[in-house]
Amino acid sequence: MIDISDRIRNKAYMSRVTTAEEAAKLIHPDDIVAVSGFTPAGYPKAVPLALAKRIEREHFQITLYAGASIGDEIDGALARVHGISRRFSYHTNKDLRREINDGSVAYADYHVSVFAQMLREGFMKRPDIVVVEAAAITKEGNLIPTTSVGTTPAMIDVCQKVVVEINVTQPLSLEGMHDVYDIPNPPFRVPIPIVHTGDRIGKPYITCGWDKIVAIVPCDIPDAPRSFKPVDDAGRKMGNLIVQFFKDEVAKGRLPEHLLPLQSGVGSVANAVIQGLAKSDFEHLSIFTEVLQDGMFTLIDAGKVDAVSTASISASPEGLKHFYEHIDEYRKKIVIRPQEISNNPEVIRRIGAIAMNTAIEFDIYGQVNSTHICGSRLMNGIGGSGDFARAGYLTIFFTSSTAKNGAISSVVPMCSHVDHTEHDVDVLCTEQGIADLRGLSPVERARTIIANCAHPDYRDQLTDYLNRAIAATGSQHEPQLLKEALSWQQRYLETGSMK
Numbered sequence: 210m211i212d213i214s215d216r217i218r219n220k221a222y223m224s225r226v227t228t229a230e231e232a233a234k235l236i237h238p239d240d241i242v243a244v245s246g247f248t249p250a251g252y253p254k255a256v257p258l259a260l261a262k263r264i265e266r267e268h269f270q271i272t273l274y275a276g277a278s279i280g281d282e283i284d285g286a287l288a289r290v291h292g293i294s295r296r297f298s299y300h301t302n303k304d305l306r307r308e309i310n311d312g313s314v315a316y317a318d319y320h321v322s323v324f325a326q327m328l329r330e331g332f333m334k335r336p337d338i339v340v341v342e343a344a345a346i347t348k349e350g351n352l353i354p355t356t357s358v359g360t361t362p363a364m365i366d367v368c369q370k371v372v373v374e375i376n377v378t379q380p381l382s383l384e385g386m387h388d389v390y391d392i393p394n395p396p397f398r399v400p401i402p403i404v405h406t407g408d409r410i411g412k413p414y415i416t417c418g419w420d421k422i423v424a425i426v427p428c429d430i431p432d433a434p435r436s437f438k439p440v441d442d443a444g445r446k447m448g449n450l451i452v453q454f455f456k457d458e459v460a461k462g463r464l465p466e467h468l469l470p471l472q473s474g475v476g477s478v479a480n481a482v483i484q485g486l487a488k489s490d491f492e493h494l495s496i497f498t499e500v501l502q503d504g505m506f507t508l509i510d511a512g513k514v515d516a517v518s519t520a521s522i523s524a525s526p527e528g529l530k531h532f533y534e535h536i537d538e539y540r541k542k543i544v545i546r547p548q549e550i551s552n553n554p555e556v557i558r559r560i561g562a563i564a565m566n567t568a569i570e571f572d573i574y575g576q577v578n579s580t581h582i583c584g585s586r587l588m589n590g591i592g593g594s595g596d597f598a599r600a601g602y603l604t605i606f607f608t609s610s611t612a613k614n615g616a617i618s619s620v621v622p623m624c625s626h627v628d629h630t631e632h633d634v635d636v637l638c639t640e641q642g643i644a645d646l647r648g649l650s651p652v653e654r655a656r657t658i659i660a661n662c663a664h665p666d667y668r669d670q671l672t673d674y675l676n677r678a679i680a681a682t683g684s685q686h687e688p689q690l691l692k693e694a695l696s697w698q699q700r701y702l703e704t705g706s707m708k
Contacts, residue, residue, distance in 0.1 A: 211427035213375040216345040225425045229255035232372050232424040236260055236338055238269035239294075243328075243336035243364040246279035247548055248301075248475065248500055248523035251357030253340045253374040254282040254430035261286035270294040274336055276324055276360030276548050277499075277521075277592065278302070280433050288314070297333065298324055299590035301435075310586050318580065321499060321593035322552035325363035329394055338370040341415075342428070344379045350419035351412075354387050355379040356432060356529075357521035358547045362389055362415050371421045378431040382536050385413050388544045392553075403556045406470050406495040407516030409544060436525045437503060438477040440484060443609045443640035447478065448485020450643050451565070451605070454636070455491065464603075470497035472557075472597045473504070474566035475523065478607050480504040482565060487511045497562050499551045499593040501543070503528035509542060517543045520551035552593045554600035564601035566594040568608040568637075571662075572624045573655035573671060574687055575631035575646050577606050583698045584625030591628050598633045610639040610664035616706040618667040620658060622674050623694035637662050651687040652679070666708065 210228070217223060233256055236242055242260075246252025252275075264270070264287070272295040273287065284302035287293050291313060296305065298319040308314040319327065327333045341361055343352040354361065355376060365371055390411030392398065402410050440448075458464040468491060473479045483504030486494070496505060496517040503524050508514050522545070524532055532539060550556065557564075569588065571577045579594055581587055598604045606629070608619045619639065631654070637644045642661035646654045652675070659671045678688035697707045 211377055211429050213377060213425070213427045216375050216377070216381070217425065218346060219348045219350070219419070222350070222419055222422070222425070225422060227424050227426060229259040229426050229428070232256050232426045233259040233263050235370070235372065235423060236271065239271065240337040241272040241274065241334055243274040243339045243368065244279060244283055245341040245354070245357070245359055245361040245364070246275055246283070247277045247357035247359035247521040249278065249280040249434050250432050250521045250523045251342055251355045251359065252279040252283060252432075253342045253428070254280065254376075255374055255426055255428040256340050256372055257283040258286055261290050261292060264292035265290040272296075274364065275300075277321060278589070282430065282433070299592045301589045306587065306589075316587070318590040320552070320591060320595045321548050322554060322596040325360050325392070325547065325549040326394070328360070328363045328367050335367045336364060337368070338372065339364045339368045340372045340374065341365070342374045342376050342379075344376065344381055344383050346373060346375070346422070346425070347414060350417055350422060351414040352417050353384045353414055354545070355383055358387055358389060358415070358545055359520060360548055362391060362547050363549070365415060365417050365421065366391075369421055370423045371417055372424045372426065373422055374426045374428045376428045376430070378429055380533060380536060382540070386540050386543060386545050387413050388546050389413070389415050390547065390550055391416070392549055401550065401553060401556050403550070403560070405516070406497045406518045406560065407542070407544060432529060434524055434526055434529050437480050440477070440481040444478055444481025445485065446640040447607055447638050448482045450638055451482055452485050452489040452491075454643055467491065467493040469561040469563050469602055470495045472496075472498040472562050472564050472601070473502070474594055475500050475502065475592070476567050478567045478609070479565060482607060483508060487513060497551075497557070497560060499548060506531060509539065514542060518546060518551060519543065520546055520548045548593070552596040554596055557597055557600040561602035562597060562600070564594070564597035564604045566597065566606055568606045568619070570619050570621055570624055571606060571608070571634075571637055571658070572621050573658050573675060574651045575634045575637065575654050575658065576624045576627045577629040577634055578624040578626045579628040581626035583702055584695070595629060598629045603635050604633055605636040605638060606634060607638045610641050610662060611666070615664070615666060616708070617701060618664060618697065618707050620663040620667065620671060621697045622671070623689060625695060625698045652685055
C-alpha cells in the first residue's frame with residue numbers, strides 16, 4: 210500500500226487507512242454521493258474507479274453531486290457502467306453528456322455560485338457520503354486541499370460521513386495556497402471582506418474533524434487535465450482585438466491603466482485571449498476567476514500579474530507540470546478559494562471584475578447560448594459564466610464566427626437556447642471584430658453585431674432577415690419573424706448547413 214503516514218498528522222487515526230475497494234463498500238445503492246473537484250482538478254480518483262467496478266458487477270445507481278466538472282475517473286467511469294441516476298451540476302464528460310441527452314441520467318444545471326447554498330439550505334437532499342481528495346490531514350482532522358476547493362467545504366458541512374483520498378502525487382507545497390471562508394445562511398450573513406483580488410480572509414484548510422472521517426485511502430493517480438487546442442488564427446485575432454479594445458477603454462477613461470480584475474472562462478478561445486494580453490503592454494494586472502488555465506501562467510511568467518484568485522488550477526498536462534515545477538513562485542501570487550467565493554456576485558460587483566467567457570452562439574440582439582446545441586442537446590452547462598456576466602463591470606463573450614468549416618454561423622437570428630440575456634451582455638467578439646452593445650437599442654445592436662461579428666458568408670442573410678422582420682412586424686424595437694427565427698438551426702439539422 211502507498212505510504213501516506215507523513216500526510217496523516219495524527220497517528221492515532223492511521224487505523225482508518227484502507228483500500229479504495231473497501232471504502233467503495235461504504236457507498237450503497239441509491240446513495241447521494243458528493244465529490245470534491247472543480248474541473249479535472251482536485252477530484253478523487255481511486256474510490257470512484259473502485260465504485261465503478263463494483264457497480265459493473267452489482268448493477269446499481271447513485272446520485273452524484275459535484276460543484277463543477279470533474280475527471281473521467283468519476284463522470285466517465287460511472288457513466289459507462291450506467292451507475293449515475295442523477296447528476297448535479299456542471300459537467301464536461303462526453304459519456305455523461307450522452308447519458309444526459311438520451312435521458313438515462315436526470316440532470317439539472319445551476320450557477321456555480323449557488324450550489325453550496327442549495328446544499329446548506331437543504332434545497333437539495335443532503336449527501337449520504339462525501340469523497341474528497343486531500344494532500345494531507347491535520348492533527349485536528351481538517352483537510353489540506355489539492356488543486357481545487359470547489360464546493361467541498363459545504364459538502365462536508367452538511368454530511369456526517371467523509372472518505373478522504375490522500376493523493377501523494379499532489380505536492381505538500383500546495384499547503385498555504387488555499388483560503389477557505391465559510392458563508393453562513395441568511396439571516397446571519399455579513400459582507401464578504403474582499404476588496405482586492407489577493408485579500409486572504411479565511412483558513413488554509415477545510416474544516417472537517419476526525420468524527421466525520423470514516424475512511425482514508427492512499428492514491429497515486431494524478432489529475433488528468435485536458436489539453437488545449439493550439440492557438441489558431443481566430444484565437445489570435447480575438448486576443449488582439451480585445452487588447453486594442455481595452456486600450457481604447459483606458460484612453461476614454463472607462464478603465465484604469467492597469468484594467469480591473471480579469472475573469473476568463475474555460476476553453477481554447479479563452480486561453481488564446483489571455484495569451485494575447487500576455488503579449489500586450491498591460492502590467493500589474495489582477496485575476497479574479499474560477500479556473501486558472503495555461504494562459505494565466507503565461508501572464509504571471511511575463512511579470513504582468515500582481516495577484517490571482519481562483520477556485521481551481523485547471524491547466525493542460527504541460528501547464529500543470531510547469532505549475533508544480535514553479536509552485537514556490539506561484540504561491541506568492543495565487544490563492545485558491547471555494548467556488549461560492551470565487552463566483553460570488555457580491556464580490557464580483559464590488560471589485561468590478563471584467564467577465565470574459567465563450568459562447569456557442571449569439572443572436573442579432575445580443576442573447577447568448579453557452580450550453581445547448583440546436584436548442585435540445587446539452588453540451589456542458591452554464592458553469593460560472595452567469596455569475597460573472599450578471600455582476601461583472603464589463604461582460605464580454607467570445608466565439609469564432611463560424612463552426613463546422615463554415616456550415617454553422619455562430620451569429621443567428623434567434624438563439625436556440627438562452628443562458629445570458631441581452632441585458633447582461635456588453636460586448637461580443639469574433640475573429641471578424643468587436644460589437645460594443647452598450648447604450649444601443651435592439652435594432653442598433655443587431656446592425657452592429659451583423660457588421661462587426663458575423664462572417665461575411667452570412668452577413669447578407671442576417672441583414673435580409675432583419676430588414677424583412679422590421680417590414681413585416683412594423684417594429685423598430687426587437688422584430689422577429691417567428692416562423693423563421695429558428696429556421697437557421699433547423700436548416701442545419703436537415704441539410705448540414707445554415708447557408
